Amino acid sequence: MFSPRAPFTAIFLCLCAFLFALPTHAETQITPTFKPVLVYFLANSERDNSFIEAATKGAQRAKTELGVEYTEHRIPRDHNMYDALKTQAEAGYSPVIAIGHQNVLPIQNLAEQFPHTRFVVIDGLVPPIYPNVQSITFRDHEGAFLIGYIAAFSSKTHHIGFVGGMNVPLIRNFAFGYEQGAKYADPQIRVDIDYIGITPKAWGQPERAYELASKQFDSGADIVFSAAGGSTIGALKAAQVNDRFAIGVDTNQNALYPGHVLTSLVKRVDIAVFNTLKSCSEDTWQPGIQMLGIKEGALDYAVDEHNRELIGAELVEKVSVVKERIINGLINVDSYTVR
Numbered sequence: 001m002f003s004p005r006a007p008f009t010a011i012f013l014c015l016c017a018f019l020f021a022l023p024t025h026a027e028t029q030i031t032p033t034f035k036p037v038l039v040y041f042l043a044n045s046e047r048d049n050s051f052i053e054a055a056t057k058g059a060q061r062a063k064t065e066l067g068v069e070y071t072e073h074r075i076p077r078d079h080n081m082y083d084a085l086k087t088q089a090e091a092g093y094s095p096v097i098a099i100g101h102q103n104v105l106p107i108q109n110l111a112e113q114f115p116h117t118r119f120v121v122i123d124g125l126v127p128p129i130y131p132n133v134q135s136i137t138f139r140d141h142e143g144a145f146l147i148g149y150i151a152a153f154s155s156k157t158h159h160i161g162f163v164g165g166m167n168v169p170l171i172r173n174f175a176f177g178y179e180q181g182a183k184y185a186d187p188q189i190r191v192d193i194d195y196i197g198i199t200p201k202a203w204g205q206p207e208r209a210y211e212l213a214s215k216q217f218d219s220g221a222d223i224v225f226s227a228a229g230g231s232t233i234g235a236l237k238a239a240q241v242n243d244r245f246a247i248g249v250d251t252n253q254n255a256l257y258p259g260h261v262l263t264s265l266v267k268r269v270d271i272a273v274f275n276t277l278k279s280c281s282e283d284t285w286q287p288g289i290q291m292l293g294i295k296e297g298a299l300d301y302a303v304d305e306h307n308r309e310l311i312g313a314e315l316v317e318k319v320s321v322v323k324e325r326i327i328n329g330l331i332n333v334d335s336y337t338v339r
Contacts, residue, residue: 034094036277038072039088039097040055042230050233050253051099052229054267062273066277081106082106082109085110089114089117095117095118095276097273098120103124104124104126107121107133115131115132118132118285121133123136123269126289128288132287139292141173141176143294143301145326146181146299146300147177149182150247150311151178152185159190159221160182160189160190160222161194161224162191163209163216163226163227164226164227165203166198166203167195167197171195171228173335175227181322184322194212196209202229203228206232207234209233213226213246217239224244225249245261246261247263248261248265250265250269252266255304255306263302264301265299268292272292294326294327295326
């Protein structure tokens with residue numbers, strides 16, 4: 001029997017089926033924007049031959065190998081980090097890749113304001129409470145331990161030095177690991193420690209690094225390790241002028257002053273940037289904290305034609321053993337930041 005309500009029932013059932021077929025809010029996924037930008041502070045010069053250059057090499061590799069297009073934004077001297085990062089987020093960039101620990105607080109303040117923007121801090125630690133923030137940090141104390149061991153083993157005066165950039169826990173961690181490694185090789189060694197300054201300008205003052213390294217050489221140190229970003233080149237120059245040895249940082253700087261750069265602590269910031277761009281482009285990016293050290297191949301010392309004779313086969317073998325012991329947990333390198 002025909003019922004006048006049948007058409008309405010059919011319409012109602014069709015409508016219900018349509019509504020149930022729609023994705024729920026939980027199922028709906030918003031495809032994040034992929035418009036990457038590297039944001040960094042670089043004082044005085046276009047290149048620092050160190051930390052920033054390593055980061056940009058990682059981005060260039062992503063462009064070459066993956067076809068990733070990216071933008072670089074250099075923060076001018078004395079400009080506000082927060083404002084610079086906010087401007088990039090407002091312009092629709094994502095991920096905003098902030099190079100350096102000084103970006104931690106600004107990004108913490110921006111994360112909730114721009115929930116659909118992915119933020120990445122390279123070499124800084126943001127608490128893992130934001131779903132759109134990733135921190136990539138390094139166990140710098142491990143790499144510095146190797147450098148301290150090399151310096152102490154090579155020292156003829158049993159007296160070495162350290163020139164840090166900005167006096168912050170990140171750089172104190174370098175000094176702390178360096179001193180541990182030196183005393184592992186020579187318990188009686190003297191280690192002088194100086195810092196360039198307390199503001200980001202410390203990364204771009206090679207003349208001040210030159211002065212501090214020269215002071216340490218004058219006091220009897222024969223090897224100085226400088227972890228000071230773009231300022232480090234001043235310490236390398238001081239080694240040449242004083243006919244002593246210096247140790248570079250971040251990139252392989254052995255060729256800058258051949259015969260006077262004992263080795264370099266290579267920090268693979270390029271890997272961190274490349275992996276960030278790769279994961280974002282493939283939408284496999286995850287928030288939280290990544291820790292990179294010797295085991296991950298992110299920290300090592302450089303041996304090449306410029307320093308192979310300075311280092312020598314015996315020391316290379318000894319450092320290889322130390323590396324294995326660190327990786328296997330037989331040597332525990334303490335971190336300044338978690339004491």
